[in-house]
């Protein structure tokens with residue numbers, strides 16, 4: 001059977017596939033840091049070259065920030081009535097704190113960690129490795145069959161880790177060119193090592209940066225402390241007001257649009273056996289901090305949160321400085337579920353901050369993206385074939401899971417292109433994405449490519 005030949009080719013050419021992945025991993029495409037803008041572009045150009053070499057009509061398309069890669073397969077196709085759009089992001093998260101990395105984040109290498117072979121580098125799992133499993137699957141299909149199973153358009157953005165500011169305008173402006181039957185996204189996790197899964201829900205995200213300013217300069221905390229307002233004190237009080245003692249968020253209207261998870265779904269999640277010990281243990285924790293009375297999976301998959309991602313102000317360097325700072329800043333994010341409205345939540349947060357400030361304090365807000373939660377209905381026709389393909393590849397039934405993270409494209413594709421999105425990924429919860437020493441299991445890479453080859457054949 002020709003699928004067997006494709007799979008055998010993927011196995012035989014794993015070293016070359018890894019070389020191609022490593023070349024992409026060497027490019028420092030950190031989208032959040034303007035200092036790396038040229039490197040982001042280089043990574044986009046690199047993807048265009050890879051796709052063009054495979055025979056795609058590939059181009060780099062400008063946006064106000066980082067360019068988008070669009071590539072169309074115009075060669076022979078087994079079933080030309082089906083057209084899929086593959087989405088991935090070629091940008092990566094910043095690498096700090098750099099001193100915690102065991103090796104250069106942009107010098108990819110194969111390592112063994114706890115007896116498991118892994119690909120170590122920034123972006124190995126999020127998302128360059130997961131882009132390459134799809135491209136390698138297509139490369140093997142083309143080499144073996146001389147055609148693709150279905151029509152394919154590839155869409156790779158360079159701003160995902162920065163909230164995708166150019167995504168929606170680009171989709172709106174290019175809706176006709178990009179509309180396909182379904183979007184395939186490879187940027188999510190499996191349930192566990194060896195256990196494949198399709199992600200049918202992801203949380204949304206609202207990012208806010210808030211800066212509070214009081215005096216017009218830093219002051220001596222002895223000479224002025226007392227009469228002069230301290231912005232860190234104000235900020236701390238505001239941040240502390242956002243959760244109650246049961247872990248619920250206290251903003252008015254925050255839970256509007258959040259539905260309770262049906263009892264049977266909760267029971268099926270409980271049956272997966274992810275308790276606090278098994279979930280928190282691997283990251284050095286023991287006791288859950290979230291909403292009282294909600295299981296770990298419910299908290300991650302079905303409940304909204306408010307988190308503080310960074311705080312700064314005053315003197316935090318070595319030694320001690322008795323300063324009363326002029327400014328204090330916090331980066332705050334909200335994960336959203338169900339029909340929670342990002343704009344309303346942002347407004348509710350801003351209103352809370354303003355309501356807690358004295359006349360002498362000024363506040364500035366800076367938005368960092370906003371997208372609602374995503375969910376795919378369990379009876380979507382796109383699920384069955386992909387589930388079967390995954391089950392065949394991994395030899396165990398694939399699961400339908402949720403994700404706590406956010407990938408704004410699902411809703412953007414639905415809204416601008418009326419296109420459903422299927423999230424299939426091969427990441428693992430110990431991949432350390434966004435952290436030092438990110439990795440992607442070698443098995444995820446090898447079997448991920450084999451899985452996509454099977455899925456594409458099933459789609460045909």
Ligand code: BES
Nearest residue numbers: 126160161162163187188189403405406
């Ligand atoms: N790949 C992740 C999202 C993810 C992580 C999905 C784990 C499933 C499991 C994605 O690249 C990401 O990190 N997204 C950001 C989005 C934000 C910057 C707008 C996130 O979730 O923080």
Ligand code: ZN
Nearest residue numbers: 126161433434
């Ligand atoms: Zn990420």
